[in-house]
Amino acid sequence: MTETLFKPGHTACAGCGQAIAARLVIDAAGKNTMIANNTGCLEVFSTKYPESAWCVPWIHSLFENCAAVASGIESGLKYLGKKDTINVIAQGGDGGTADIGLQALSGMLERGHDVLYVCYDNEAYMNTGIQRSGLTPTTSNTTTTPPGSASFGNPRPKKPMPDIAAAHGIPYVATASVGYPQDIQKKVKKALSIKGPKYIQIHVPCPLGWRHESSQTSEVAKLAVETGLYPIFEYENGQLIPRKIASVKPVEEYLKVQGRFKHLLKDAKGLKEIQAVADYNIKKYQLKAQE
């Protein structure tokens, strides 16, 4: 194993997609990097006093302000004349990014800070026990969107965060998946080679919250991509560059390996609804090969 800047011994669950992705991100960024981290699973399992998994300067302040803290770090480094040699990464989960931290993130993007924002998207508030976030997919069973006689799980689609980030006119936006580690590292390196604000959103399965086998993290992540439910693409200066899907799989293959969609499999109408989401993504982000 090569030397990593995110040491083992932290307390993440077995099969945690976020822990894998976070290591890939910092190892791609390298040691001349400073991280501002939102409150969330990653912060909790990696920095329980007096231990830390991080071998780079790392700061956690609050749930929603890593983008603003990173703006301050970048400003401090600019003042010191050190910004050109040091990367600044702000990172958080989907709730900290798309919900409570959206304002601070929007401010950071709009002001043009030279910061890479990484959103680890495990599609719910996992740290507090699997509550629905703005990035929870349609019909997903969370503890605050439980299916019942009057409900089919989460009633709303995922907030289109990458498009919201791109709408700020920033030079680089990308999605990635922990199913494709090299793609994550390639995108992090590309992002850090570009000056200005960057946004990368990484799909990270959560075995506990999604109720899948902890040995299946990578496979589950790949199925999300192969079904079109998690579109992988880049916006370079606003130009869409999709990662094509060689052979599109039906959504059922992705849904059936997880407990959070179990209620759906009994219902043809619900299944159709999810297939429509995948079809929409495939069209919107031009995911189909040979087209």
Place this chain on the structure above:
Amino acid sequence: MKQFLEGSHAVAEIVKRCRPGVVSAYPITPQTHIVEDLAQMVSNQELNAQFVNVESEHSAASVVLGGEATGVRSYTATSSQGLLLMAEVVFNIAGMRLPVVMTTANRAISAPINIWNDQQDVMVVRDSGWVLFFAESIQEAVDLHLQAYKLGEDPDVMLPVMVNMDGFILTHGMEAVDMPSQEEVDRYLPAYKTTYKLDVENPLTMGYLADPDYYLEIRYMVQETHTELLSKIPQLAGEFKKTFGRESGGLIQTYRMEDAEQAFVAAGSVCGTIRDAIDELRAKGKKVGLVKIATYRPFPKDAIASSLKNVKEVAVVDKSISLGGFGPFYTDVTSALLSLGAQAPKTSGFILGLGGRDIRVKSILDVYEKLSGKQVDCAFIGLKQELLAETE
């Protein structure tokens, strides 16, 4: 040389001379003139700083937190709702031991919305761990900013410091100010140097999760530092006086207390009005004085008890209120006086000036009239009875 300056401009001038590298703020009345001036100074290259225009006070406080974490002197200013929106970050900055300096242009809190002065805003973050200074005059506000950086950045302190100045009364008032020169400031306040910072050569983790095995001690250490400040702050004010020839700040200041039998306790610009009222009362033979709270956190309990030990009656003047309870100064002062046991003076609490209601010499004389009567703990002064009757 003295200059006739607006309070906000004077604060911007002294902040500029303190050479912060990161300045971030969100506009709110009556703080705006301070940060507008700083923005112009950065634009004119009079001040070499990163000026970060943020989308909220929450982010303003977070930006200076981040700036300070890189070891760069940082500054912000706010007021009223802005301070409340910041509150979460304000606590965080103190807990992380980052010596940010902030000016609070004290203003009332909604609802009803009111842009005028009282001191309710700062009370919301009273328990955050910040050192809280209160300025009586524009000159003192200027001087306290210098002392704030000097104190907060002391390696034995490492705490943020807030300079409270009454909105409009001080921020928009004009006064002849003795403005220290850049050379004097540079001599008094050297560049900020710390090893407690984000540094790729020495990677620290900042902002840990502390479980019940550690949290209690970490909070205790902040309290311990505040206790040590009770001797550091008088030293700081003493050195300041030696350097600049002025008495500014300190824990408390007293006025005509030598033989006083009755005393006012207050903080901020109202102390000037109280001094005038005391002069009038003294002219009539009344032995009355003032104890001014210059530092509210740490709370100077011994200094206050000792200054009031020979007094028979005390009037605590609060420009804020813990609704359902008492004025915050009243609560603290009465706690401090417990140490005097049976010798403790009769102490009454008065609420004045909320939402910018003028406090005149007459208002202070009204307080004085009530002082020798029955003890009261939360008496409002200057209520318009006709308005109260209307709402009944």
